[in-house]
Amino acid sequence: MNFDVKKMNRTDIxxxxxLRCKRNIIKGGQFFMNKLLMKAISLSVxxxxxxxxxxxxxxxxxxxxxxxxxxSEATVTATVTPKPVTLTLWHQWAAPNDGNTKSFRAxxxxxxxxxxxxxxxxxxIDGESYKTKIKTAIAANEAPDIFYSWGAGFSxxxxxxxAVLPLDEYLKDGTSxxxxxxxxxxVTYNGKVYGLPTSLxxxxxxxxxxxxxxxxxxxxxxxxxxxxxxxxxSAKGIxxxxxxxxxxxxxxxxxxxxxxxxxxxxxxxxxxNKTASFDAQPFKDAAAKLQDLVNAKAFNxxxxxxxxxxxxxxxxxxxxxxxxxGNWLGGSCEDDKSLVKGKVVVVPFPxxxxxxxxxxxxxxxxxxxLWVSAKTENKDQAVAAVKFLTENxxxxxYEAGAGLPCWxxxxxxxxxxxxxxxxxxxxxxxxxxxVMWWDIFLEGKDADTHKNLVAQLFAGKITPDAYAKxxxxxxxxx
Amino acid sequence: MDRVFGDKxxxxxxxxxxxxxxxxxxIAPIFLSGYYSLLKWDGIGKGVFIGIKxxxxxxxxxxxxxxxxxxxxxxxxxxxxxxxxxxxxxxxLVLARGMKGEGFYRTVYFIPVIMSTVVIGQLWLKIYNPxxxxxxxxxxxxxxxxxxxxxxxxxxxxxISVFIPIIWQYTGYHMLLMYASAKSVSxxxxxxxxxxxxxxxxxxxxxxxxxxxPMIEVCITFAVIGSLxxxxxxxxxxxxxxxxxxxxxxxxxxxTIFNQYQxxxxxxxxIFIIAECLIFTLILQRVFKSKS
Numbered sequence: 161m162n163f164d165v166k167k168m169n170r171t172d173i174x175x176x177x178x179l180r181c182k183r184n185i186i187k188g189g190q191f192f193m194n195k196l197l198m199k200a201i202s203l204s205v206x207x208x209x210x211x212x213x214x215x216x217x218x219x220x221x222x223x224x225x226x227x228x229x230x231x232s233e234a235t236v237t238a239t240v241t242p243k244p245v246t247l248t249l250w251h252q253w254a255a256p257n258d259g260n261t262k263s264f265r266a267x268x269x270x271x272x273x274x275x276x277x278x279x280x281x282x283x284x285i286d287g288e289s290y291k292t293k294i295k296t297a298i299a300a301n302e303a304p305d306i307f308y309s310w311g312a313g314f315s316x317x318x319x320x321x322x323a324v325l326p327l328d329e330y331l332k333d334g335t336s337x338x339x340x341x342x343x344x345x346x347v348t349y350n351g352k353v354y355g356l357p358t359s360l361x362x363x364x365x366x367x368x369x370x371x372x373x374x375x376x377x378x379x380x381x382x383x384x385x386x387x388x389x390x391x392x393x394s395a396k397g398i399x400x401x402x403x404x405x406x407x408x409x410x411x412x413x414x415x416x417x418x419x420x421x422x423x424x425x426x427x428x429x430x431x432x433n434k435t436a437s438f439d440a441q442p443f444k445d446a447a448a449k450l451q452d453l454v455n456a457k458a459f460n461x462x463x464x465x466x467x468x469x470x471x472x473x474x475x476x477x478x479x480x481x482x483x484x485x486g487n488w489l490g491g492s493c494e495d496d497k498s499l500v501k502g503k504v505v506v507v508p509f510p511x512x513x514x515x516x517x518x519x520x521x522x523x524x525x526x527x528x529x530l531w532v533s534a535k536t537e538n539k540d541q542a543v544a545a546v547k548f549l550t551e552n553x554x555x556x557x558y559e560a561g562a563g564l565p566c567w568x569x570x571x572x573x574x575x576x577x578x579x580x581x582x583x584x585x586x587x588x589x590x591x592x593x594x595v596m597w598w599d600i601f602l603e604g605k606d607a608d609t610h611k612n613l614v615a616q617l618f619a620g621k622i623t624p625d626a627y628a629k630x631x632x633x634x635x636x637x638x
Numbered sequence: 639m640d641r642v643f644g645d646k647x648x649x650x651x652x653x654x655x656x657x658x659x660x661x662x663x664x665i666a667p668i669f670l671s672g673y674y675s676l677l678k679w680d681g682i683g684k685g686v687f688i689g690i691k692x693x694x695x696x697x698x699x700x701x702x703x704x705x706x707x708x709x710x711x712x713x714x715x716x717x718x719x720x721x722x723x724x725x726x727x728x729x730x731l732v733l734a735r736g737m738k739g740e741g742f743y744r745t746v747y748f749i750p751v752i753m754s755t756v757v758i759g760q761l762w763l764k765i766y767n768p769x770x771x772x773x774x775x776x777x778x779x780x781x782x783x784x785x786x787x788x789x790x791x792x793x794x795x796x797x798i799s800v801f802i803p804i805i806w807q808y809t810g811y812h813m814l815l816m817y818a819s820a821k822s823v824s825x826x827x828x829x830x831x832x833x834x835x836x837x838x839x840x841x842x843x844x845x846x847x848x849x850x851x852p853m854i855e856v857c858i859t860f861a862v863i864g865s866l867x868x869x870x871x872x873x874x875x876x877x878x879x880x881x882x883x884x885x886x887x888x889x890x891x892x893x894t895i896f897n898q899y900q901x902x903x904x905x906x907x908x909i910f911i912i913a914e915c916l917i918f919t920l921i922l923q924r925v926f927k928s929k930s
Contacts, residue, residue: 173824173827173849176824176826177822177823177824180824291896291897292896295681295682295896295899296896298682299681299682299901317680317682317683317899318682320682320683321682321683323682405880406791406876406877406879406880461768461788461791462767462768462769462788462791463791464788464790464791464792464793464879464880464881465766465767465768465788465789465790465791465876465880466791603899604680604897604898604899604900605898605899605900607897608893608897608898612881612882615879615880615881616881619793619880619881621881
């Protein structure tokens, strides 16, 4: 056949192709001489599909692995019940360089050893992802028996949806006496206790003393000294302050502590509780001071592309002089793999010279807690486990230098306490007030809005006055 | 065969299982989302019916930067059509004409498509890292230190930095589709063209491209729809930051639902994305029909 491409139109070309296709199919079909073979193959393929569909339906990885068991009458001790159960526990302590992880693993192993018939299967994922995971699971009624969560505003929707078991009656056996004063403040809702705290967290300024000494710079005790130190380090090409602003909350800590200094603890509490306005001079001053730090080039250039993990990594590699973080950073600093082990000191955040806040007011509180799902089938074992885990974690984290105790301290070898922890404990001995992390205290959209506004302050995209006005909108909406 | 194709009962029987799955997994959740978008709901407790207030908040007095995120996704769609597809087309034409190592190159270009997007995200995170990343080290090494910057942290550079891996990943996919289509063009047509003295460039432009035009139209549709829906790489690289510079509708929706406990409002964003994709598909189909 002759093909004159220029004279052919699309239909002709299509006809030619179709003819060729048909010819090829027939040629190919002749391969399968054996009709029986074809039938066998198609039948087995169909079987495979049907079986895989059935398998999809039965496997449900997020369902709890508890075997149904009749719980015996509630004698609330850590002793075993007749039928063995497996409890599921979700947490955010997955990173090996996180100060909390080692202590948690040690305590969990101790429970599993002592209670072979109430073994705990745990599942951990990093902090920000964990927030999404636990919210989704609770919304879908697939929460594990025990789960970690932050108290105050973060877990408020869970309690409102009746997803968490109240623990008041389980604490009457003397447990409540073992807790330190104020420990239950952030896990109590409507007068009922829903969770037990694992440790007290306090944020303070971590300073790499070696970098300060080597460069002849004084560790700051006032804000002006902080600016001077920042300028001095910046001139020498060392990162003065490391902040992982990609995750938004590390930068928020900086604004919140400055607000604590300018407005005082009571002032912050009032504004957060909507009984006072954010559109007030102290909050504007705090915003202005933050921008002073930004303009003095105090923060790392990569603050928007580095998150929490990179910040910890950089600080423990000795790349930055200061970091304002919670006391879990102490655990990371004192870890054997850290290059700054023994070189870091912890000081209270510098004071401003003319304000209501004083160095005895701290940012933090007992907010990390373990909770029991209201839908669990093994209430007694789960509560017993939570009591054991939280009390022992309180002690273990204290020992490891990653937390401060919120339970009365027992069985801790005080000589093993890291110097960083001792400094923190000394620091908070005379504390006059605490303000909780604002993004946990505030709920949902408010928390997100606050963090984003602080990020805009870091980027210089909003003035302190506009910032204060936007913050006040959180208090006056419907 | 003809007996089966003619028997309507047999057809409906064979189609039924897939239809059930399709309705249950795709259609039903769309309607559920539509229902949720009419509620004010935090996803966990009880929802309150508020009608179309979510849509009003979305379109009329929006404070989330929704318009900007839609703009970003449209920028990506345009970049896909005008950069990704031409590159894929050129590669496909070169490979389809037959050359040494054709199978090897085909595999190599397709590898980014089958890699997990999380892996690609982590790879590019490390390339873009301002301190030790490959890109900055390269620039400093060849003496262009002034160009080295915080690629994912600078609000001006973040958007284009995020789009480059996305475009890179799926070029191979479009290339493969066009390559398969180009391969099915009959060899005799090329012979005839060669006899008539057409150069390979003329052959490509005048013969191959018109013949694979249906496939190119399919690729354009895929590229546009994919760009409007993009989520994973943007989320891994920047989470929609810094300061919403790289926000796209799906990251906005994710943040709204999981960080702000606003399930109803987030559902209205998802319904918008679905409607947007449908509208664009229809527009593209109209354009292609009128062209042919």
